[in-house]
Amino acid sequence: MKKIISGGTIVTASDKYEADVLIENGVITQIAPNIRDEDAEIVDATGQYVFPGGIDPHTHLDMPFNNTVTDDDWESGTKAAAFGGTTTIIDFCISAGSPTLSDAVKTWHKKSKDKAVIDYGFHLMIGDLNEVRLAELPQVMEQEGISSVKVFLAYAKEFQASDRTLFQAFKVGKELGATVMVHCENGSVIDELVEEARANGKTKPIYHALTRPPQLEGEATKRAIELAHLAGAKLYVVHVTCKEAVDEIISARNKGYNVIGETCPPYLVLDQTALEKPNFEGAKYVWSPPLRPVEHQKVLWDALKSKQLQTIGSDQCSFSFNGKKSLGKDDFSKIPNGGPFIEDRFSVLYSEGVAKGRISLNEFVDMISTQSAKIFGLFPKKGTIAVGSDADIVLFDPTVKRVISAETHHMNVDYNAFEGLEVTGEPITVLVRGEYVIKEKEFVGSLGSGEYIRREVESAKDTAVIS
Structure with a gap:
């Protein structure tokens, strides 16, 4: 199903702006203000950052x-x-x-x-x-x-x-x-x-x-x-x-x-x-x-x-x-x-x-x-929000304050190294290739839905010294 992420603030490594994001078949197909599509699910991101x-x-x-x-x-x-x-x-x-x-x-x-x-x-x-x-x-x-x-x-x-x-x-x-x-x-x-x-x-x-x-x-x-x-x-x-x-x-x-x-x-x-x-x-x-x-x-x-x-x-x-x-x-x-x-x-x-x-x-x-x-x-398949990129998106509430604890984490261990640390901000909804994995802080994904990503060695050749 198509999705429109609406009302959020998109943040990439170079930009910050308000716009909607249209997702089709796991890929971002449009970024623009006030996108309309009757066949799309509207995902309300009001007050949230839209991060890759x-x-x-x-x-x-x-x-x-x-x-x-x-x-x-x-x-x-x-x-x-x-x-x-x-x-x-x-x-x-x-x-x-x-x-x-x-x-x-x-x-x-x-x-x-x-x-x-x-x-x-x-x-x-x-x-x-x-x-x-x-x-x-x-x-x-x-x-x-x-x-x-x-x-x-x-x-x-x-x-x-x-x-x-x-x-x-x-x-x-x-x-x-x-x-x-x-x-x-x-x-x-x-x-x-x-x-x-x-x-x-x-x-x-x-x-x-x-x-x-x-x-x-x-x-x-x-x-x-x-x-x-x-x-x-x-x-x-x-x-x-x-x-x-x-x-x-x-x-x-x-x-x-x-x-x-x-x-x-x-x-x-x-x-x-x-x-x-x-x-x-x-x-x-x-x-x-x-x-x-x-x-x-x-x-x-x-x-x-x-x-x-x-x-x-x-x-x-x-x-x-x-x-x-x-x-x-x-x-x-x-x-x-x-x-x-x-x-x-x-x-x-x-x-x-x-x-x-x-x-x-x-x-x-x-x-x-x-x-x-x-x-x-x-x-650019991963790592940014752009037309043609995978719709790997995090809706993040920057206002939430919470305390990290083993009582609430999801890792399979009996302690948390950051126990008691108060943090500001929290991921609310997480999509991988346009599909919900986390929705309103609840796991809704499915085992085995993650895909192995091939990374051609040639793609590494052009990475110069990062400045």
Whole structure:
């Protein structure tokens, strides 16, 4: 059925204006004042912003890690994302343990099939690149429509790649026009610091942060930057947390290097003291890179405002406090790394950014949706409100004040990292390709309605340094 979104204020990365939006067959076909069509359902958006659907470029759903599996799968995770205003995610397909890269992608298709309620794509994670995998990589990326790969410089026991593998990945990225994403921490030195701490009886959650200092994020960021530049590749630094990493990114971009930076909501509003909470409560805040001292928050906000960092990912990787985080009760190094953020990414950035005057409405849309669409080969199908684009739309009430809580969230975990945070603004209705997934804050979607989105590698070639 056709729909007309009427009476709202449309906001994109570049514009803000009042108009109606006509949706036909899942696509926006007209934007104009006072659209009339007797066959269309009228969706009243009076008093609301009409945003393009959020694009979350960084999620981990149904992912094995730290001897367990994340608690949010493709059903609960995508439902929570929709409640939070996100209409597309790009999840990390883990290849470790799979005989071939193709097998890894098949596993991720199986995980998501008949569960996702919003659209999605995959990044392909690479832990090693022997001759067989090097030969397979271009074929898999082309066949599956994957335009991005990820390399870890952390988690030595699970995922960490060698510098040679990293450089090989950059060379493939250059050849294919793909984006190479890197988790920048020095995993080998971290392991040494962790062993020292444990040997000295330092086992509380706070030592997770103290054994992963900002210097090791800065060092790994610089290393990745220089190797990417040597290979002529495009580098996307995931979940930037600290001044040391931001400084390296700014320096590289000032030299014309093709470097893109992402940060995440917890680093903008939470700080390292959360890991000091008594009764093991600090374990709720164990993820990597860790939370930093509070002074790093301003550095991140400034970098977003100046567009030295371009995107906001959730880094959704949820483990319940009881039963999973508690695996590290007597040893911080055994606490599963990760937190539940997919539902609150959109609202936290709006409330802490727009409502508090740190960023503009247009900058908000750019960070929460448009830049990810452009970087990862989804634009203009996704990431904007324009004729011809998918009708992925969020009707957002900017006047609502509410308190984030595990009592009311939709993620499949028993705590919320933002518990007690008052936020301004709330997604009210969310459409994916013109169909309601959330209507008046109620889930009305259907399992399996989310579509896998192919992202041709060629579409990544034309993304220059984002300014």
